[in-house]
Amino acid sequence: MPLPAYLILAALVFAIGLFGVLTRRNAVGILLGIELMLNAVNINLVAFARFRADIGGLIFTMLTIAITVAEVAVGLAIVIAIFRVRRTIEADHLDLLRG
Amino acid sequence: MIAETVGFWVMAVVLVGGSLGVVLTPNLFHAAVLYLPAALVATGAIFWLLESPFLFGVQLLLYAGGVVTVVVFAIMLTERLVGASIRQGSRFVFNGAVLAAALFVGVVGFIVQRAAPPAPPAPAGEQMVALGRALVGPFGAALQLLAVLLVAALLGALYFARAED
Amino acid sequence: MRIGSPALGLLVLALPAASFLLIGVIPALRRAGRVAAVVSVAAMGGALAAAVVMWQGARPILEGPPRNPSATWSWIPGDGGPMATVGVMVDELAMPMCVLVTFISFLVQVYSYAYLHDEPPPSLGRYYAYQSLFAFSMLGLVLAPGFLQMFVFWELVGVCSYLLIGFWYNKPSAARAAVKAFWITKLGDLGFVAGIVMLWAATGTFDFWTLFGLADTGVLAAIPGLSMIMFLIYLGAVGKSAQFPLHVWLPDAMEGPTPVSALIHAATMVTAGVYMVARAFPLFALTPDVLSVIAWVGAFTALLAATMACVESDIKRVLAYSTVSQLGYMMAAAGAGDHHASVGHLLTHGVFKALLFLGAGVIIHVFHTNDMFRMGGLFARLPWTGVAFLVGTLALAGIPPFPGFFSKEGILAAVLNGGFRVAFVMLALTSLLTAFYMFRAVFLVFFGRAHGHAEAHGVPLAMDGVCRLLAGVTVVHGVVLTFGGHHGEAPAWLPWASMLLAGTGIALAWATYQREAIAPSRLSAALAPIDYLARRRYGLDGVYAGLYRIVLLGVSRAIGWVDRYLVDGVLNVLSASALRAGDGLRHLQTGQAQDYVYGVAVGVLLLLVWAHLTAP
Numbered sequence: 009m010p011l012p013a014y015l016i017l018a019a020l021v022f023a024i025g026l027f028g029v030l031t032r033r034n035a036v037g038i039l040l041g042i043e044l045m046l047n048a049v050n051i052n053l054v055a056f057a058r059f060r061a062d063i064g065g066l067i068f069t070m071l072t073i074a075i076t077v078a079e080v081a082v083g084l085a086i087v088i089a090i091f092r093v094r095r096t097i098e099a100d101h102l103d104l105l106r107g
Numbered sequence: 108m109i110a111e112t113v114g115f116w117v118m119a120v121v122l123v124g125g126s127l128g129v130v131l132t133p134n135l136f137h138a139a140v141l142y143l144p145a146a147l148v149a150t151g152a153i154f155w156l157l158e159s160p161f162l163f164g165v166q167l168l169l170y171a172g173g174v175v176t177v178v179v180f181a182i183m184l185t186e187r188l189v190g191a192s193i194r195q196g197s198r199f200v201f202n203g204a205v206l207a208a209a210l211f212v213g214v215v216g217f218i219v220q221r222a223a224p225p226a227p228p229a230p231a232g233e234q235m236v237a238l239g240r241a242l243v244g245p246f247g248a249a250l251q252l253l254a255v256l257l258v259a260a261l262l263g264a265l266y267f268a269r270a271e272d
Numbered sequence: 273m274r275i276g277s278p279a280l281g282l283l284v285l286a287l288p289a290a291s292f293l294l295i296g297v298i299p300a301l302r303r304a305g306r307v308a309a310v311v312s313v314a315a316m317g318g319a320l321a322a323a324v325v326m327w328q329g330a331r332p333i334l335e336g337p338p339r340n341p342s343a344t345w346s347w348i349p350g351d352g353g354p355m356a357t358v359g360v361m362v363d364e365l366a367m368p369m370c371v372l373v374t375f376i377s378f379l380v381q382v383y384s385y386a387y388l389h390d391e392p393p394p395s396l397g398r399y400y401a402y403q404s405l406f407a408f409s410m411l412g413l414v415l416a417p418g419f420l421q422m423f424v425f426w427e428l429v430g431v432c433s434y435l436l437i438g439f440w441y442n443k444p445s446a447a448r449a450a451v452k453a454f455w456i457t458k459l460g461d462l463g464f465v466a467g468i469v470m471l472w473a474a475t476g477t478f479d480f481w482t483l484f485g486l487a488d489t490g491v492l493a494a495i496p497g498l499s500m501i502m503f504l505i506y507l508g509a510v511g512k513s514a515q516f517p518l519h520v521w522l523p524d525a526m527e528g529p530t531p532v533s534a535l536i537h538a539a540t541m542v543t544a545g546v547y548m549v550a551r552a553f554p555l556f557a558l559t560p561d562v563l564s565v566i567a568w569v570g571a572f573t574a575l576l577a578a579t580m581a582c583v584e585s586d587i588k589r590v591l592a593y594s595t596v597s598q599l600g601y602m603m604a605a606a607g608a609g610d611h612h613a614s615v616g617h618l619l620t621h622g623v624f625k626a627l628l629f630l631g632a633g634v635i636i637h638v639f640h641t642n643d644m645f646r647m648g649g650l651f652a653r654l655p656w657t658g659v660a661f662l663v664g665t666l667a668l669a670g671i672p673p674f675p676g677f678f679s680k681e682g683i684l685a686a687v688l689n690g691g692f693r694v695a696f697v698m699l700a701l702t703s704l705l706t707a708f709y710m711f712r713a714v715f716l717v718f719f720g721r722a723h724g725h726a727e728a729h730g731v732p733l734a735m736d737g738v739c740r741l742l743a744g745v746t747v748v749h750g751v752v753l754t755f756g757g758h759h760g761e762a763p764a765w766l767p768w769a770s771m772l773l774a775g776t777g778i779a780l781a782w783a784t785y786q787r788e789a790i791a792p793s794r795l796s797a798a799l800a801p802i803d804y805l806a807r808r809r810y811g812l813d814g815v816y817a818g819l820y821r822i823v824l825l826g827v828s829r830a831i832g833w834v835d836r837y838l839v840d841g842v843l844n845v846l847s848a849s850a851l852r853a854g855d856g857l858r859h860l861q862t863g864q865a866q867d868y869v870y871g872v873a874v875g876v877l878l879l880l881v882w883a884h885l886t887a888p
Contacts (some may be wrong), residue, residue: 009115010223014157016215017119021126021146023211028130029869030203037135037182038866040143043174044126047150050166061227063237066159067246070238071253073169078260080174081215084181085267096212103863144510206873213880 014055022048034096035087039080046076115155122149135186139178147171161235275333276362278343280326284319284370285360285411288377291315292404295397305396305765306385312400313381316407320374340481342417356478361417365551365615369414373540374623377407378864379738382536383630386734387531387637399439399529400782406432410540414547418478418673419468422548424463426508429541430457436536437528446527453521456816460511460518467504474501480551487554492759499559506549506566513545513599516573520812522596523580530636533588534629538595539622546602546618550611556607567607567687571695571702574600578705579806582712583796587632590713594668595625597702602697603682608690613682620675620749624667627742631661634731635717644713649722657736658718660743665714667746669707670774671768678753684685688763700773707777715785754848800807 021044026040050069057065091097128142151166242250294310295301302308333339344359360366381403388396390704409428416422440452472478474495475486486492495501509515514522525537536542549556549566555778556563571801574597581593598621605614634657639647667676680703687696784792796803805811 009112009156010226012218012221012223013115014153015218017122017153019211019214019218020123022214023207024123024126024130026210026873027203027207030201030206030866032130034135036178036185037130037138040129040138040178043143043170044129044146047147047170047182051150051153054154054157054159054162057159059191059224059226063241064246066162066234067249068240069162070165070242071249073165074253075256077169077173078257081177082260082267084177085264087181088184089267096184097835099864099866102865106861106863202870206870206877208876210873210880213877213884216884217880217887 011059014051018048018051018055019049021045021051031098033098035090035102036084038088039098041084043076043080045072046072062102111156114152117155118149118152122146122153125149135182139175139182143178144171144175147175159234161238212233274330274364275339275341275366276326276330276367278362279362280322280329281360281366281370281415282363283322284326284374285408285415287319287322288312288407288411289405291859292408294402295401295404302397303394304399305391305393305400308382308397308400309385311652312404313385315404316374316378316381319407319411320371320378323370323374324365326362327371330364330367342479342481344417344479346808352859356420357418358421359417359478360415360524362415365547366414368381368619369547369615370411372619373407373410373414376535376539376622376626376645377403377410377763379742380626380630381532383534383633383735384529384531384806387633388529389732399436402435402439403433403535405542406436406536410544410741413816414546416480418480419471419552420478422551423461423468425466426512426544426548427461428786429544430454430461430512433457433525433536433541436532437525439528439532443527449521449524449527453525456518456521457644460508462507463504463510464508467501467507470497470504474498483552484554492555493558499562499571502552502556502559502562503565505552506562509545509603510562510569510751511545512548513542514573514596515569515600515603516547516576517812519573519577519596520809520816523589523592526586526592530588530629530633532605533592534626536878537592538625538629541734542595542599543602543618543622546606546614549603549606550618553606553611553721558860563607563609564692565607567604567690567692567695570600570603570605570607571687571692571698572600574604574702575698576600576810578702578709580809581709582705583803583806584709585645587644587647587713587717588629588642590626590644590709591625591632594628594706597706598625599872601680601683601699601702604692604695605686608686608695609693610682610690613686615680616682617679620667620679620742620753623742623749624664624674624676627660627739627746628668630735630742631657631664631739635661636729637735644716647717648720649718651718654700654731657731657739659702660739661715661718662742663746665710667750668711669778670703670770671748672771673754674750675753677767677770678750681770684770685763685766690765699826700769703770704773704777707774708781711778711781712785715781747751840870 023047025041025044025046028044029038030041032038032041043064050072051064053069057063057069087097090102094101096102125142125144125146129138129146132138132142147166147170151163151171154160154166155163290502291312291314294311301311341363341572342359344357344360346354347358348354348356350356372514384399384403388399391399393648406429409425409432412425413422413429416425434450434454437453438447439444441450468478471483474497475483475492477486483492492498511518520538522542526533528536577593577596577600581590581597584590584593598617602614602617602621605611605617634654635647636642636651638650638654642649663674667674670677670680672678684696684699686697784795
């Protein structure tokens, strides 16, 4: 398949992930959306690595995966901590930063 | 060739379907256990199609294995399972859809402007060896920084896991 | 021409300045009043010696082109030479003036030591600090080589006048008088500074010698509006030398201690205006219309003040109006074109007016009152004081061989030769009135029935000695003028006419107040309208008060309104809108993380659009 096919696929998944981040009420649901967006980025990177014969793309992807995993772990830890205190993780109720 | 094309389209459908399922299904458990792993595995297959089997393995191990597990744990710990089902709604669906669609259109607009470059020949030699050499060679600094980041993440997780004083 | 040594000129300036700095900067010195007095008097004595040496040692320049008598140093830099300079100009005009200022200052400071003997020491120290500062300022003005330095010291002299008039600042009348003096002279100074700056704008210099050169070559005469410039500069003299209508501050300035009145409001500060006109005379000579104004205003002031002196009962006020009147004489002579006569009268008047004021100080000390109608018969008790006072009075009235006769004759001659007939008549009439009111004072205080209660103990030596010294100087001066003085081209009848006028005035005073052949009330009834107006000072004080209330306060109220509602209003509106905008924008912060993601996504979208639009 030509390169644009992979790129359009990645863009589509990214948009879907963004939609999830914007609309989900549950905090974990939002994190799932973020997962999808990062996934799409990885597809992009690997596609370019293949079509430009550049191994840097693969390295970048590995780093991204590692970072994402760490971020998910810490992010969910935060969610659990919030749940302990506020007994809710609905994004609508977490508005302490309200001006 | 044909196999690759067919494989691509199948995986693409699975990926997109799984993604839509993640963001649209009202049942969070379904999203985390069914649709998300489907999308992640499809992504891994696409990596395989793009001539990087190593990343396919990494994807399956870390994402489909690790991340999904952690997410499931989180859901368990943050929802009252007894009685109420794990339901959730969505807010401002229309706005979000419009915005996401607009972003998609914008990016695609850029993509189709350029002609597709031809696929260069498959990379020779062991990909693993090349990856290893690159990691400790030109990208060594990135590796070190990643290590620091992981340590920070560990500390963060430890902090959150500590017993209440 | 004769030029003195600039080094001596600087010494004359430096000594009182050093005295002021010492007394001002060292609080311990100031609090020990007597020591401060000694320091100040010593500095003044040194300055006097230096001034005399400078004058006597001045070398005449007999041949060659006129040389610049000033020594200057650059002060404000500018391109193409300094913009302003400071220094000393030691020529024939400055040197005798320096001697007069230092001499009278020295005597007044000695006199003050006794006059203010029951003043608390810190207050005394403050007094001598002010006296030293005043001497320094006046000398700086006299020795100034250019308009800018003269203006700086002009203002400084005004400040010293304020400080010294208001020396007893706990007295409300003294404080008011000090402020009044400052403000009225400030009105004149507005014109002065405007004129100086306009002159600089037209010629590029403040320096007198340079300006005189420009006047000689005709460059100055070609400047349009030169009359306006010189008139504005003259306004400064109007304020400082108490010409009509800015004369109202001088009588009120008598609230200060009597030695201060003798020094500042008789001999030195008020003469600064006359000195300035004399100094800048080559410039004034180019604008004859301004000179006419100067002459007319001078003559009018002389007559006006003399009428007011005739109805005063406070002895210091009589002398104050007399000073205003004599300043009018000096200005009239300058306006008529003879600034030598003007300065001549300045020098003689400085001595005998100081004598009269210091004598009045003795009189007040003895009677504990200023009211002449409560005095009387003092001659029997203090004959030598009476003689000294009489010497001053005769000099002021213009009786030969006293110096006042010669200097007044010079002025009358100048005015007559200048063609100012009506002004001459005014001045002649003023001579008669001068003799009248001065001898009225003498008869009321020294002769006749003793209405008041005179002090039993004697007068301190410092006070009496100074008066006798000044009387002696007056007599010597008169003798010198009789045999060597410069007599102007006066018509032969003039000396006899002026003696006749003075004699008439004395006779009238004798008849009214000594022999009481004429009742004063009938005299005032005969001249009822003038008497009425003179007693009320011609309503000028009321005019000023009204102007102040209506114009000044009105304008300041308007400006206050503008400041509060428009200027502050703008700022308040700006800050209020900032606050309201902040309040409004606050609602953007919903605290919901997804809303912020919306923001980010929209931003990215905008970036994409922009990239699309600008992409090649």
